[in-house]
Amino acid sequence: MNTPIQRYNNTAMALHWLVALLVFAAFPLGVYMHDLPLSPTKLQYYSYHKWIGITILVLAVTRVVWRITHTPPPLPEAIPRWEVVVSHITHLALYGLLLAIPLSGWLMSSAKGFQTVWFGLLPLPDLVGKDKALGDLLTTVHQGLNLMLFLLVGMHIAAVIKHKLIDRDQILERMLPKGMSK
Amino acid sequence: MNPFIRIVLSSLALMSSVAFAVEFKQVQTNESTVTFAYKQMGVTMDGTFAKFAAQASFDPAKLAKAQARIDIDLASIDTGSSDGNDEVAGKQWFNAKAYPSAGFISTGVKALGGNRYEARGKLTIKGKTLDVIAPFTFQSTAARGVFDGSFTIRRLDYNIGEGVWADVGTVADEIQIKFHLVVNASPAKK
Numbered sequence A: 001m002n003t004p005i006q007r008y009n010n011t012a013m014a015l016h017w018l019v020a021l022l023v024f025a026a027f028p029l030g031v032y033m034h035d036l037p038l039s040p041t042k043l044q045y046y047s048y049h050k051w052i053g054i055t056i057l058v059l060a061v062t063r064v065v066w067r068i069t070h071t072p073p074p075l076p077e078a079i080p081r082w083e084v085v086v087s088h089i090t091h092l093a094l095y096g097l098l099l100a101i102p103l104s105g106w107l108m109s110s111a112k113g114f115q116t117v118w119f120g121l122l123p124l125p126d127l128v129g130k131d132k133a134l135g136d137l138l139t140t141v142h143q144g145l146n147l148m149l150f151l152l153v154g155m156h157i158a159a160v161i162k163h164k165l166i167d168r169d170q171i172l173e174r175m176l177p178k179g180m181s182k
Numbered sequence B: 001m002n003p004f005i006r007i008v009l010s011s012l013a014l015m016s017s018v019a020f021a022v023e024f025k026q027v028q029t030n031e032s033t034v035t036f037a038y039k040q041m042g043v044t045m046d047g048t049f050a051k052f053a054a055q056a057s058f059d060p061a062k063l064a065k066a067q068a069r070i071d072i073d074l075a076s077i078d079t080g081s082s083d084g085n086d087e088v089a090g091k092q093w094f095n096a097k098a099y100p101s102a103g104f105i106s107t108g109v110k111a112l113g114g115n116r117y118e119a120r121g122k123l124t125i126k127g128k129t130l131d132v133i134a135p136f137t138f139q140s141t142a143a144r145g146v147f148d149g150s151f152t153i154r155r156l157d158y159n160i161g162e163g164v165w166a167d168v169g170t171v172a173d174e175i176q177i178k179f180h181l182v183v184n185a186s187p188a189k190k
């Protein structure tokens, strides 16, 4: 069977891969910087992490708007119903986390009294006043949401591998530009 | 301004202050604050010194005799985070073990007009003494005077933040120090 692959459009693909790249930068950076002893490097990494995170927030909002205003290409008929349901839930949760994680980070920074200035240029308003207890709570929230993201991204990638190696269908190609796949 | 009017005005000002001549001497430390502001990665941060001792004697009519002295307990610093507080007490920053306090001693006060003044003095931090000029305002009722002022130092002039911290791209060199001193009046000696 050789039906043409139904791809996402270029905007959707660009947003998907850009966000993926930035998450793969922000996440390890977050884990790494946390354990560094206080130094100028640590302060710089915190800033970079916050800048990348806010960029993800902006892109995630754009993605949600794109998703609401567009219908993704239909899935191949062969995919069982339960897989469709699970994938929808996973994707919905991923969108939710891509919004909630940076928001929790922004809130955390406000509560800890470290304002976020995007790329050192655009000061973001502090969403809450300085409050140590709230700051510590939000740190835990940020960590908890990130753990969920870690698990869901793991599932997301495991699903791609399953489609590729077991089902041998062309789910991955839907998100890849034409030149990059057969 | 016409020199004549100037003389009239300044003598009027002098008379009015002489009429209320009181000396402000009793610093109310619990109502006073010493705070600072600095930039870290382009972000403005505020900090405070919780503990300091201050002595002042100030009579707007006798500026030549005005005096002020502030001693700040550096261990009482709050930079905004506990990591930060531990760090700045350390050797590369204040080296608070060897230099537990920072001190300002005035050498003179000048009137700038209105309720504005300028204090000159010597600021000692970490074993280094440099001249500073601190403009301030003074507002008073009969019993109570309030000094508000600020000045900016360059931390590297005092070797505050050595080694890796000497990089002013992360923590800026300029540190603004702000003081708000509430001083009660004691009647001037006749």
Ligand code: HEM
Pocket: A023, A026, A027, A028, A029, A030, A031, A033, A034, A046, A049, A050, A051, A052, A053, A054, A056, A057, A098, A101, A102, A103, A104, A105, A106, A108, A109, A116, A139, A142, A143, A146
């Ligand atoms: C999707 C975007 C983001 C991801 C994937 C992400 C991920 C992470 C991760 C994995 C950690 C380490 C948690 C730990 O091990 O303690 C972390 C920490 C942190 N994140 Fe984010 N983050 C994001 C956005 C943001 C934003 C937008 C901000 C602030 C504006 C922010 C501020 C912080 C801070 C301050 C920490 C350190 C917490 C601490 O050390 O106490 N993050 N982040």
